[in-house]
Amino acid sequence: MSIADSRSTCNAARVRSILTDANRSAWFTAKMGTAAAAPVGARRKLKNCRAVKKNPWSQARIKFLKTMQNQLIEYDFERLPLIDADLQLWRQVDLGRSYDSLLRAIIEATAWRQEEITVYGKPYLQPRLSAWVGDLAYSYSGIRLEPLPWTPALLHIKRRVEALVEYEFNSVLLNYYRDQNDGMGMHSDDERELGPQPVIASLSLGDERRFLLKHKSRKNLKTVKLALPAGSLLLMQGDTQKYWRHGINKEKQACGPRINLTFRSIRAHRINPGTKEG
């Protein structure tokens, strides 16, 4: 049953009347059908609507409406209308703790590294610090990252993010942009360990920075600029990595620290798959 189907059973007007201004827009988003794409869990919750007693103001019904109200806040994401991409943006997610305290906890508890990369044969230090947390090692741009253990703050955020996007992750790449002179070049996250259509959930803390997206082959498309403030969650999936590059430019204006966590699910792979010696 879709949200639209359940609307009459739920009596939308009554639901709206008990929603506060802050989450009315979330209800509206759901009601307008974008929730056709809402996670299965949301639809299952709404299905329970049928089980609610006939009396519109019975305790059971009020309890249900309150639960739904809380749920709807979490579905307040937008699908970004980019061709050849599947992007969802939550502008502000509830992490159950202040963004600042999480930012500080992560900065302090992480063994940051500044990795060296080789560009056209010349070695450079990456203009940011990074760390890799999970069970398996990860390689990109000729760098091999050995995994660090999960910390309480990272596990806490991982669980929140997983509940929102309804996907499980086994690792996270942490990037620490210390100030305006740190950034990340345009790239796609298309390593073999991520699979053909990777699901990557990118959570930002600290100062807002601009996330750039550029289509790989449609040169007539302008670069998309997306502000990623503290608490925003960007979900990249489907063909996004196949057709688009993304990155974070250095800024001219002064910026404070920012951390970005990209939750990923990587799998082990055989070295030289499919090749048989002798």
Ligand SMILES: O=C(O)CCC(=O)C(=O)O
């Ligand atoms: O900092 C960001 O928002 C982007 C991070 C990113 O693209 C990555 O870790 O691969």
Ligand SMILES: [Mn+2]
């Ligand atoms: Mn990336």
